[in-house]
Amino acid sequence: xxxxxxxxxxxxxxxxxxxLIALGLTLIFGTLGVVNFAHGALFxxxxxxxxxxxxxxxxxxxxxxxxxxxPWGTPLEVRVPxxxxxxxxxxxxxxxxxxxxxLALAVPVMMLIGVAMERGLIRHFYKxxxxxxxxxxxxxxxxxxxxxxxxxxxxxxxxxxxxSYQGMADFGALIxxxxxxxxxxxxxxxxxxxxxxxxxxxFAFLQFTTFGMVVRAGMADRETVGxxxxxxxxxxxxxxxxxxxxxxxxxxxxxxILSPDYHMGMDFLVLSFxxxxxxxxxxxxxxxxxxxxxxxxxSFASMNEVKQILPGIDQIIIYLVAVAILLTRPRGLMGxxxxxxx
Amino acid sequence: MDPILKVQNVNKRFGxxxxxxxxxxxxxxxxxxxxxxxNGAGKSTLLNCFVGRLTPDTGTVMFDGVSLLGRKPHEINQxxxxxxxxxxxxxxxxxxxxxxxxxxxxxRDGAFRMNAWGALDAEAEIRDLALATLEDVGLAQRRAMEAxxxxxxxxxxxxLAMCLVQDPKLxxxxxxxxxxxxxxxxxxxxxxxxxxxxxxxxxxVIEHDMHVVFSLAHRISVMAQGHVIVEDRPENIKxxxxxxxxxxxxxxA
Amino acid sequence: MTNLNAADRLLLLLFAVAVLAGPVILAPFGAGYxxxxxxxxxxxxFAIGFNIxxxxxxxxxxxxxxxxxxxxxxxxxxxxxxxxxxxxxxxFAVLLGGLFALLIGYVSLRRSGIYFSILTLAFAQMSYxxxxxxxxxxxxxxxxxxxxxxxxRILDGAGQSGGLPLTNLFGLPxxxxxxxxxxxxxxxxxxxxxxxAAVLILGFYAALRIFRSPFGLMxxxxxxxQNRLNYTGVNTRPYALAAFxxxxxxxxxxxxLLAATDPLAGAERMQxxxxxxxxxxxxxxxxGTLLGPVLxxxxxxxxxxxxxxxxxxxxxxxxxxxxDALREPLVSVLALFVGEGWHLTLGVIFMAIVIFxxxxxxxxxxxxxxLFSRGASDAPSEERPAx
Numbered sequence: 016x017x018x019x020x021x022x023x024x025x026x027x028x029x030x031x032x033x034x035l036i037a038l039g040l041t042l043i044f045g046t047l048g049v050v051n052f053a054h055g056a057l058f059x060x061x062x063x064x065x066x067x068x069x070x071x072x073x074x075x076x077x078x079x080x081x082x083x084x085x086p087w088g089t090p091l092e093v094r095v096p097x098x099x100x101x102x103x104x105x106x107x108x109x110x111x112x113x114x115x116x117x118l119a120l121a122v123p124v125m126m127l128i129g130v131a132m133e134r135g136l137i138r139h140f141y142k143x144x145x146x147x148x149x150x151x152x153x154x155x156x157x158x159x160x161x162x163x164x165x166x167x168x169x170x171x172x173x174x175x176x177x178x179s180y181q182g183m184a185d186f187g188a189l190i191x192x193x194x195x196x197x198x199x200x201x202x203x204x205x206x207x208x209x210x211x212x213x214x215x216x217x218f219a220f221l222q223f224t225t226f227g228m229v230v231r232a233g234m235a236d237r238e239t240v241g242x243x244x245x246x247x248x249x250x251x252x253x254x255x256x257x258x259x260x261x262x263x264x265x266x267x268x269x270x271x272i273l274s275p276d277y278h279m280g281m282d283f284l285v286l287s288f289x290x291x292x293x294x295x296x297x298x299x300x301x302x303x304x305x306x307x308x309x310x311x312x313x314s315f316a317s318m319n320e321v322k323q324i325l326p327g328i329d330q331i332i333i334y335l336v337a338v339a340i341l342l343t344r345p346r347g348l349m350g351x352x353x354x355x356x357x
Numbered sequence: 358m359d360p361i362l363k364v365q366n367v368n369k370r371f372g373x374x375x376x377x378x379x380x381x382x383x384x385x386x387x388x389x390x391x392x393x394x395x396n397g398a399g400k401s402t403l404l405n406c407f408v409g410r411l412t413p414d415t416g417t418v419m420f421d422g423v424s425l426l427g428r429k430p431h432e433i434n435q436x437x438x439x440x441x442x443x444x445x446x447x448x449x450x451x452x453x454x455x456x457x458x459x460x461x462x463x464x465r466d467g468a469f470r471m472n473a474w475g476a477l478d479a480e481a482e483i484r485d486l487a488l489a490t491l492e493d494v495g496l497a498q499r500r501a502m503e504a505x506x507x508x509x510x511x512x513x514x515x516x517l518a519m520c521l522v523q524d525p526k527l528x529x530x531x532x533x534x535x536x537x538x539x540x541x542x543x544x545x546x547x548x549x550x551x552x553x554x555x556x557x558x559x560x561x562v563i564e565h566d567m568h569v570v571f572s573l574a575h576r577i578s579v580m581a582q583g584h585v586i587v588e589d590r591p592e593n594i595k596x597x598x599x600x601x602x603x604x605x606x607x608x609x610a
Numbered sequence: 611m612t613n614l615n616a617a618d619r620l621l622l623l624l625f626a627v628a629v630l631a632g633p634v635i636l637a638p639f640g641a642g643y644x645x646x647x648x649x650x651x652x653x654x655x656f657a658i659g660f661n662i663x664x665x666x667x668x669x670x671x672x673x674x675x676x677x678x679x680x681x682x683x684x685x686x687x688x689x690x691x692x693x694x695x696x697x698x699x700x701x702f703a704v705l706l707g708g709l710f711a712l713l714i715g716y717v718s719l720r721r722s723g724i725y726f727s728i729l730t731l732a733f734a735q736m737s738y739x740x741x742x743x744x745x746x747x748x749x750x751x752x753x754x755x756x757x758x759x760x761x762x763r764i765l766d767g768a769g770q771s772g773g774l775p776l777t778n779l780f781g782l783p784x785x786x787x788x789x790x791x792x793x794x795x796x797x798x799x800x801x802x803x804x805x806x807a808a809v810l811i812l813g814f815y816a817a818l819r820i821f822r823s824p825f826g827l828m829x830x831x832x833x834x835x836q837n838r839l840n841y842t843g844v845n846t847r848p849y850a851l852a853a854f855x856x857x858x859x860x861x862x863x864x865x866x867l868l869a870a871t872d873p874l875a876g877a878e879r880m881q882x883x884x885x886x887x888x889x890x891x892x893x894x895x896x897x898g899t900l901l902g903p904v905l906x907x908x909x910x911x912x913x914x915x916x917x918x919x920x921x922x923x924x925x926x927x928x929x930x931x932x933x934d935a936l937r938e939p940l941v942s943v944l945a946l947f948v949g950e951g952w953h954l955t956l957g958v959i960f961m962a963i964v965i966f967x968x969x970x971x972x973x974x975x976x977x978x979x980x981l982f983s984r985g986a987s988d989a990p991s992e993e994r995p996a997x
Contacts, residue, residue: 157957327744434843472824
């Protein structure tokens with residue numbers, strides 16, 4: 016039971032990331048009818064927002080100590096982050112919490128990038144064949160990741176979680192089990208809660224606001240909504256921005272779990288696509304459910320007991336599930352009929 | 358009496374909506390059978406049940422002694438049922454002649470034949486057959502044009518040629534004159550009439566335009582609210598009070 | 611070749627001459643060396659095959675690098691187990707590439723459109739992951755699969771001594787090169803290149819036949835209107851699957867030739883970037899055209915060779931005629947696009963082509979010609995331009 020629970024927990028953080036990316040993909044796909052091969056790159060950009068933010072707040076002032084010398088007789092360098100110099104303890108706190116605080120940077124930046132992408136590029140491809148949409152976003156994904164590579168280098172950049180979230184949490188004790196039976200990295204729990212909150216917020220937004228209602232109506236039947244005299248285009252632009260924000264925030268918060276590198280986007284994109292296919296193209300609920308499902312499945316497949324019987328199963332389990340789903344339920348778990356089938 | 362198509366007790370529901378309600382229909386070989394009725398009467402739904410696009414919930418559809426239910430569109434075509442769509446479905450990127458050649462090849466070679474090494478240029482029989490059919494529908498002049506560049510009326514002629522070249526036992530026509538100008542409509546009527554006389558192909562025609570229906574049909578079935586309410590010869594349909602009620606009532610419902 | 615019409619025969623002849631004279635034609639452009647010439651031919655084949663799927667049927671696969679990789683592994687295994695002769699290796703590569711394509715195609719083609727693209731991408735990524743992990747006994751993981759002295763080589767392994775054996779065609783080693791002076795240039799005639807060139811010409815001929823066949827017509831009809839094709843009595847799935855397998859065999863062939871000219875195979879050949887590259891080659895030249903993919907492959911590989919070799923210092927030298935104030939910022943911007951950053955250029959070309967020239971170079975040339983000939987005569991051409 017403990018082992019089982021632990022594997023479920025292990026799957027949650029990856030599953031959360033899949034679910035968040037898949038949610039954005041589905042949102043863009045449902046509203047704009049565009050499959051965005053650059054969506055993984057948006058996740059990656061979000062992670063690098065956190066990296067950039069961290070670099071800024073940890074930028075150090077270098078002073079030469081007037082008295083002290085190094086053992087070699089050169090003046091001793093004293094490195095103090097500017098944040099600490101200027102803000103004192105608050106600065107230290109800023110550095111410690113750079114990842115969550117970087118959301119304050121990531122959200123507007125990603126919204127901007129998303130809107131710019133939709134206005135500048137995607138918009139001109141609504142009437143082009145799907146193959147062209149795939150190709151142009153694919154090209155964009157390459158450009159974005161190469162730019163990041165040029166700016167930040169090719170190596171993964173480790174990002175610290177805030178110090179008070181770095182250790183392990185006794186999850187078992189939290190839910191009334193024996194202490195120390197199920198311990199789990201605290202930040203991963205935070206990530207799961209964060210993802211759940213975002214998903215909840217997006218669904219609430221779509222469900223309870225007029226804006227969301229129009230968007231949902233537009234997803235079901237774009238032309239009719241257009242005929243009602245509603246400026247659906249503007250709303251869809253915003254939805255693209257929102258999807259970019261979701262992906263970017265997911266990436267920023269994920270950075271302590273997986274050190275960001277320039278090609279993390281594509282790795283996650285491929286899996287998120289599989290998630291979308293399994294969940295059912297065009298179904299937001301399906302995307303989220305399948306994201307968690309596959310994340311957890313993957314974590315079970317990477318247990319040593321399982322790997323001894325089926326070596327390498329952890330590498331391919333998601334794809335195998337996708338194949339099984341497609342062969343038995345071609346529209347995915349919660350897919351609607353007629354989506355993207357022409 | 359030699360029925361080619363026999364529809365018995367067909368029902369189809371879409372959610373709560375009963376699209377087809379116990380439909381019975383018999384089409385005699387060599388006749389033109391029109392299905393008319395107000396919008397939403399279930400005409401297109403019925404046609405979709407013949408070609409494998411939809412499967413009825415209950416009932417049977419027999420064509421020339423075999424059931425059509427559960428068969429895929431290409432299988433039904435290979436049995437000898439061709440269809441003209443309401444909005445012309447053609448291969449827009451191919452030339453007019455190539456469009457008809459595809460249909461001719463499908464008729465000769467069946468649903469799949471791996472012929473990747475032979476030259477299309479060497480298929481003289483297919484080409485001649487396709488050209489003759491284009492001649493028949495009056496498109497021979499335009500054979501080298503890209504199909505996308507044809508006028509709407511010509512696209513429909515092309516689609517008709519694609520069906521005719523397969524020498525179908527049953528031809529389904531879904532509003533063959535929809536959206537056409539009067540002159541074009543008359544041309545199409547003449548064409549269909551001539552083809553009926555020359556080739557004697559059995560046709561099922563869905564049509565709104567009464568002028569077209571009464572010019573072509575040997576028998577008419579009137580549908581309303583998923584049900585066939587009357588089936589009779591054209592001259593008996595016009596005065597039938599049930600038909601008038603269906604159209605007027607249908608407008609109110 | 612009896613079944614080709616006069617225009618196609620001429621096209622084939624010109625193509626063959628151009629390919630065979632490749633070392634001479636390309637020498638002035640600094641592209642006349644065997645390694646690059648081989649790449650032109652090999653990736654040209656890869657793109658020709660990809661085009662049979664994408665250009666004719668419209669099915670956009672993002673996983674074709676997997677078949678290339680499989681072909682390479684298969685060929686290296688043939689070198690290890692059978693013989694250093696390239697012939698069995700190539701045959702083996704084609705067969706395995708085709709078999710693999712059959713498996714992946716069978717599943718992926720249950721869906722069309724975007725689903726299909728995603729599925730092929732996922733399968734390729736799965737193959738890539740497996741090559742690095744579970745299949746290490748077959749692929750030698752990150753090190754890559756290589757030939758070794760003590761490989762069995764049951765056909766010609768006996769009596770080996772000294773260094774590693776060379777890939778050869780009945781004793782003629784692939785790396786043998788004759789140099790000669792021609793018009794003041796050094797022209798290199800390399801056995802490996804001529805093997806690739808011969809296969810490329812055969813591959814082009816086969817593609818030409820497929821394009822002009824009833825099967826090719828069916829594929830184009832499939833691309834144009836799959837629904838209509840179904841209602842015309844055609845079972846579209848086996849047609850698409852056949853095209854998929856054929857293109858997979860071309861990819862396997864290309865992978866086999868890569869191994870034939872340099873007997874090693876690594877999983878990085880199966881990565882999604884490699885799949886993306888063949889898509890780019892095809893659309894850059896012009897999907898659905900006969901010559902486009904070969905041109906596209908040549909251009910990409912040429913620019914790759916040129917641009918990836920440039921470093922910042924060389925760039926600075928190249929621009930030495932500019933004043934310093936202008937040169938330095940320019941150099942630092944351009945440096946993003948060369949050397950290691952060559953992939954950025956690739957991405958930019960990718961986007962530019964899709965945005966501005968969806969028909970690719972061949973379509974662009976056609977448009978330019980039309981513009982040109984419109985000036986000369988107003989008579990519209992009666993026939994559609996031959997594909």
